[in-house]
Amino acid sequence: MAIKGSLREASLPDVVQMLALGRKTGILSVTNGEMLAHIYFEEGKLTGADIVNRENKVGELLVKAGKITPEQLDSALEKQKSRRGVPIGEILYEMGLIDEKTLQDALIGQMKETLFNLFSWKDGLFNFEPGESKVKKIISISIKAEDLLLEAARLADEIGVVDLPPADSILQKMGGVNIEELDEFERQVFEVIDNKKTMEEILSSISMDEFETMKAIGRLKKKGVITSRKFTNIAPEKAASKIAEHENLGLAFLQMHMYEEAEREFKRILDFRPDDYRAMFYLSIIRYKLEDYKEAASLIEKIKDSQFEHPYIYSNLAVYYEKLNDLNKALTLVDHGLQRWNSNLELLLNRGIILMKMGRYDDAINAFNNLLKVNNENTYAYFFIALINILQNKIEHALNFLLDGLRYKPKFPEYYNNIARVYEETAEFEKAEEMYKRGLEIDPAYQLIRLNLANFYYKNGYYSLAEEEYLKLISSDYKNGDIFAKLGNIYFKKGNKKEALLYWEESLKFNPDDLTVLKNIKIVKQDYGLGI
Numbered sequence: 001m002a003i004k005g006s007l008r009e010a011s012l013p014d015v016v017q018m019l020a021l022g023r024k025t026g027i028l029s030v031t032n033g034e035m036l037a038h039i040y041f042e043e044g045k046l047t048g049a050d051i052v053n054r055e056n057k058v059g060e061l062l063v064k065a066g067k068i069t070p071e072q073l074d075s076a077l078e079k080q081k082s083r084r085g086v087p088i089g090e091i092l093y094e095m096g097l098i099d100e101k102t103l104q105d106a107l108i109g110q111m112k113e114t115l116f117n118l119f120s121w122k123d124g125l126f127n128f129e130p131g132e133s134k135v136k137k138i139i140s141i142s143i144k145a146e147d148l149l150l151e152a153a154r155l156a157d158e159i160g161v162v163d164l165p166p167a168d169s170i171l172q173k174m175g176g177v178n179i180e181e182l183d184e185f186e187r188q189v190f191e192v193i194d195n196k197k198t199m200e201e202i203l204s205s206i207s208m209d210e211f212e213t214m215k216a217i218g219r220l221k222k223k224g225v226i227t228s229r230k231f232t233n234i235a236p237e238k239a240a241s242k243i244a245e246h247e248n249l250g251l252a253f254l255q256m257h258m259y260e261e262a263e264r265e266f267k268r269i270l271d272f273r274p275d276d277y278r279a280m281f282y283l284s285i286i287r288y289k290l291e292d293y294k295e296a297a298s299l300i301e302k303i304k305d306s307q308f309e310h311p312y313i314y315s316n317l318a319v320y321y322e323k324l325n326d327l328n329k330a331l332t333l334v335d336h337g338l339q340r341w342n343s344n345l346e347l348l349l350n351r352g353i354i355l356m357k358m359g360r361y362d363d364a365i366n367a368f369n370n371l372l373k374v375n376n377e378n379t380y381a382y383f384f385i386a387l388i389n390i391l392q393n394k395i396e397h398a399l400n401f402l403l404d405g406l407r408y409k410p411k412f413p414e415y416y417n418n419i420a421r422v423y424e425e426t427a428e429f430e431k432a433e434e435m436y437k438r439g440l441e442i443d444p445a446y447q448l449i450r451l452n453l454a455n456f457y458y459k460n461g462y463y464s465l466a467e468e469e470y471l472k473l474i475s476s477d478y479k480n481g482d483i484f485a486k487l488g489n490i491y492f493k494k495g496n497k498k499e500a501l502l503y504w505e506e507s508l509k510f511n512p513d514d515l516t517v518l519k520n521i522k523i524v525k526q527d528y529g530l531g532i
Contacts, residue, residue, distance in 0.1 A: 003128040020145030032124035315346040379410035413439035481510030
């Protein structure tokens with residue numbers, strides 16, 4: 001079960017300790033609205049931590065420690081470009097530039113620095129997803145949470161409450177500074193500050209321990225020796241790197257359904273490069289997720305008008321116009337795309353869906369069959385052909401197509417929901433129950449299939465099972481009058497008249513004119529003396 005919350009309500013060290021005590025395995029994602037980090041757990045132990053867009057930290061730590069040269073790091077980074085997703089530490093290890101112990105120490109150092117940085121966040125959100133942590137490294141690492149938390153507490157006492165500048169702010173020297181009055185660490189930091197480097201760049205460029213650097217910066221700022229200013233512009237040669245950082249962060253936020261934060265990152269890309277098509281494309285997806293279909297379409301239209309060609313431009317734009325109920329426009333766009341990419345699966349699928357929504361069932365089936373000629377394992381084609389057969393009341397044909405598609409292991413719960421509904425129609429109840437459960441295994445949060453399973457149990461007299469599923473729906477904030485009415489009926493059958501009355505009264509909040517529920521309430525009150 002996922003665990004979510006605010007860092008205002010529970011500090012990150014407290015959350016880490018809770019997961020450690022519970023011996024949890026999974027990924028804890030944390031964001032302060034500007035940065036996004038992941039902490040990995042296996043059986044309560046910490047096995048990794050990273051902040052999005054700080055992938056090269058291990059390489060920087062190894063350069064600082066004198067284990068590799070800057071030139072060797074650059075060579076490894078060049079190799080990494082063709083091996084997307086492979087950590088820089090593993091590439092350095094494979095190149096024979098570092099040994100196992102050196103890499104292990106660097107990974108632990110990176111994890112500690114990352115976690116101590118995150119522990120300073122006072123505001124933000126966290127989300128723990130249980131399951132495999134997905135940290136795949138040549139060298140495995142593991143730290144006990146209690147040891148880490150004790151070390152973090154000690155460092156917090158040493159650093160004190162200092163107002164450190166934001167990572168992307170520019171540090172500036174103040175005039176009239178007597179260098180002799182600064183300690184060794186403060187002088188080393190002061191010499192690096194050139195009124196151009198950001199806080200993050202200074203932390204990366206100094207060879208001493210990051211926390212010694214942070215403490216020195218805090219002291220310099222407290223003494224009035226340095227100040228900081230907001231980052232306002234960027235040199236052209238750094239623009240591409242910054243754009244990549246914002247895109248990575250935007251995609252991470254988008255994956256976590258943090259749409260406001262994701263939108264901010266992609267808009268920042270447009271500040272650097274107003275005609276960045278990728279940023280516009282992702283912004284259109286965010287607008288679609290927020291059901292602002294008109295703005296989503298407008299953004300894609302800008303890309304299309306620029307003569308930038310890609311099948312997703314046409315397939316996505318068609319979906320947006322479909323949502324705007326302009327099916328003719330949607331079909332025209334899909335057909336336009338298919339003139340150039342006649343085997344594109346997204347375009348072929350969209351064409352069939354649009355034709356089906358237009359009521360042109362024969363044409364839709366032909367479109368889905370054309371899709372199956374390109375990819376005969378496309379379960380969506382089987383799903384929609386079956387749906388058309390259901391709409392035409394051809395139940396047996398629908399079941400055959402659904403079972404054909406089942407061979408290719410569809411990964412969306414709607415597939416199993418439809419098979420279950422067909423099995424209900426053909427009175428194959430055991431198979432119906434099995435399909436509902438298989439759908440819920442894929443997505444336990446899919447409320448429609450849980451509702452159908454609950455109703456299936458209720459109709460067939462399995463009232464305890466129905467009650468269990470209805471209560472799960474209510475706890476997930478899915479509520480309607482029918483659910484409360486049926487729960488009232490279940491409790492009445494179980495002899496719990498007071499509970500039945502409560503649920504029936506709750507049902508009336510949704511359907512105040514429900515005559516059956518009103519009659520039930522009247523009977524309970526009169527015959528059993530409740531509520532009188």
